[in-house]
Amino acid sequence: MQIRRLMLACALSCVMAPAMAQDLLVSAAASLTNAFKDLAAQYQAAHPGLQVQTNFGASDVVLQQIIQGAPADVFASADQKAMDKAVEAQAVDPSTRRDFVRNEVVLIVPAGNPAGIRSLEDLHGDKVTRIAFGNPASVPVGRYTQAALEQSGDWQAVQSREILGQNVRQVLSYVERGEVDAGFVFATDAALMKDKVTVVQSVQTPTPVVYPIALVRREGRAPQAQGFLDYVLSDAGQSILAKYGFAKP
Amino acid sequence: MSSSVWVPLLLSLKVAAWATLLATVLGVAVAYGLSLWSSRWCDLVDAVLTLPMVLPPTVTGYYLLVLLGRRGWLGPWLADMGIELVFTWQGAVVAASVVAFPMVLKAARAAFLDVDHRLEQAASALGVSPAAVFFRVSLPLASRGILAGVLLAFARALGEFGATLMVAGSIPGRTQTLSIAIYEAVQAGEDGYANFLVLVTSATCIAALCLAAWLTPGAGRLRKARRAP
Numbered sequence: 001m002q003i004r005r006l007m008l009a010c011a012l013s014c015v016m017a018p019a020m021a022q023d024l025l026v027s028a029a030a031s032l033t034n035a036f037k038d039l040a041a042q043y044q045a046a047h048p049g050l051q052v053q054t055n056f057g058a059s060d061v062v063l064q065q066i067i068q069g070a071p072a073d074v075f076a077s078a079d080q081k082a083m084d085k086a087v088e089a090q091a092v093d094p095s096t097r098r099d100f101v102r103n104e105v106v107l108i109v110p111a112g113n114p115a116g117i118r119s120l121e122d123l124h125g126d127k128v129t130r131i132a133f134g135n136p137a138s139v140p141v142g143r144y145t146q147a148a149l150e151q152s153g154d155w156q157a158v159q160s161r162e163i164l165g166q167n168v169r170q171v172l173s174y175v176e177r178g179e180v181d182a183g184f185v186f187a188t189d190a191a192l193m194k195d196k197v198t199v200v201q202s203v204q205t206p207t208p209v210v211y212p213i214a215l216v217r218r219e220g221r222a223p224q225a226q227g228f229l230d231y232v233l234s235d236a237g238q239s240i241l242a243k244y245g246f247a248k249p
Numbered sequence: 250m251s252s253s254v255w256v257p258l259l260l261s262l263k264v265a266a267w268a269t270l271l272a273t274v275l276g277v278a279v280a281y282g283l284s285l286w287s288s289r290w291c292d293l294v295d296a297v298l299t300l301p302m303v304l305p306p307t308v309t310g311y312y313l314l315v316l317l318g319r320r321g322w323l324g325p326w327l328a329d330m331g332i333e334l335v336f337t338w339q340g341a342v343v344a345a346s347v348v349a350f351p352m353v354l355k356a357a358r359a360a361f362l363d364v365d366h367r368l369e370q371a372a373s374a375l376g377v378s379p380a381a382v383f384f385r386v387s388l389p390l391a392s393r394g395i396l397a398g399v400l401l402a403f404a405r406a407l408g409e410f411g412a413t414l415m416v417a418g419s420i421p422g423r424t425q426t427l428s429i430a431i432y433e434a435v436q437a438g439e440d441g442y443a444n445f446l447v448l449v450t451s452a453t454c455i456a457a458l459c460l461a462a463w464l465t466p467g468a469g470r471l472r473k474a475r476r477a478p
Contacts, residue, residue, distance in 0.1 A: 058436065060436065060437060060438065061436045063438075064435070064436060064437075064438050067438070085438070130336060135419070135433065135436075135437070137433065137436075137437035137439070138433070138436045138437040138438075162420060163336055163418050163420060164418065164419050164420060164421075166419070166436070177314075177318060177319075177320060178318070178319050178320045179314075179318055179319055179320075179335050179336065180336075
């Protein structure tokens with residue numbers, strides 16, 4: 001009996017501990033993974049005693065986690081639609097919403113370009129059977145891709161060869177491993193794998209690729225959340241983001 | 250995203266049925282082989298083949314991807330024969346069979362070990378060929394144990410998620426099975442559709458279990474026996 005109680009206490013304390021610590025949790029779009037890990041490390045170094053945790057995924061997925069009660073303090077998404085949904089669901093504080101970086105969508109192929117793709121038109125060819133892009137229902141880069149291709153008239157051809165990614169990094173990995181003939185990712189993602197994927201061209205999107213950031217609306221939000229958001233917008237924060245290829249909004 | 254429930258449901262049933270068939274044939278064959286071959290290596294072979302039951306499905310999925318991908322070990326060779334498994338429903342079948350296979354293997358191996366070997370020896374002594382011994386003596390005697398494994402394998406294949414997602418991806422109408430469709434719906438915040446799919450999946454599993462109970466030979470007899478004084 002004693003042992004069982006002890007075990008229960010141990011298990012409970014393990015479960016509860018992370019929730020009790022005064023940490024700052026930043027939930028962000030998958031494309032921000034490397035840049036935000038860097039930002040978090042720098043901010044943490046400048047604020048002794050503060051633990052900055054990061055969590056990444058497709059913007060809509062991360063938002064769903066927040067809506068379901070994930071203890072995030074800051075939310076950064078890769079498109080306005082995800083942030084609009086966050087505002088609508090009252091998951092974020094709209095007065096804190098700011099655009100903080102700009103990016104672009106690119107068409108990439110595996111190194112060596114086995115299907116010989118030189119432009120969007122080549123995606124219509126018989127040799128091309130698989131094109132990866134983010135699922136437009138939950139992945140911003142998929143929405144940008146769909147909107148851009150609908151405008152250029154290539155959507156039908158691409159959709160009939162679709163391989164849906166759960167987030168932009170999965171699309172990148174599909175292309176990198178050569179499982180698909182081509183894929184659509186952000187320029188900043190393609191830059192991470194310069195030796196394994198080749199950028200064919202950048203894709204014109206009807207709406208500019210601008211990322212918004214906002215504070216999560218919840219009881220017990222970490223007091224340092226506003227400080228972190230300000231840091232992202234500051235010159236110091238922007239220079240770190242620029243290092244990973246993100247432009248100013 | 251299409252909101253039809255039939256497409257992912259039928260796909261799930263198709264994948265699970267093929268996977269169960271494959272797992273059953275291979276599982277029974279390997280189990281019978283192991284029952285004939287008495288060596289201390291048997292347990293090692295058994296352990297290696299049981300791995301997919303214990304490994305996280307993502308590990309199994311990764312192995313399969315490295316093996317079957319376009320740039321994998323077997324992928325280019327399969328592609329030359331016109332077989333593409335990654336991102337196809339056949340790939341989903343392979344993933345589901347691999348994780349379902351140990352269910353059949355374990356059950357069949359135990360069932361074959363339980364068969365009275367004197368009956369097999371008697372058949373051989375009477376001049377019955379080894380194949381006929383298997384089909385007319387060993388297999389019928391082990392069939393109940395095997396069937397239990399087959400049902401478990403079907404259930405496991407129907408619920409397969411991790412390895413399938415890694416190998417076959419999530420293509421609506423082609424590789425998006427019920428479990429993956431639910432995951433996608435929750436990710437996208439389509440709670441209504443997710444609720445619906447979850448209910449359909451639960452109903453399908455209950456129906457499968459009832460069917461299994463009805464199909465299991467002897468279940469009815471057992472019930473009657475219990476009722477009898």
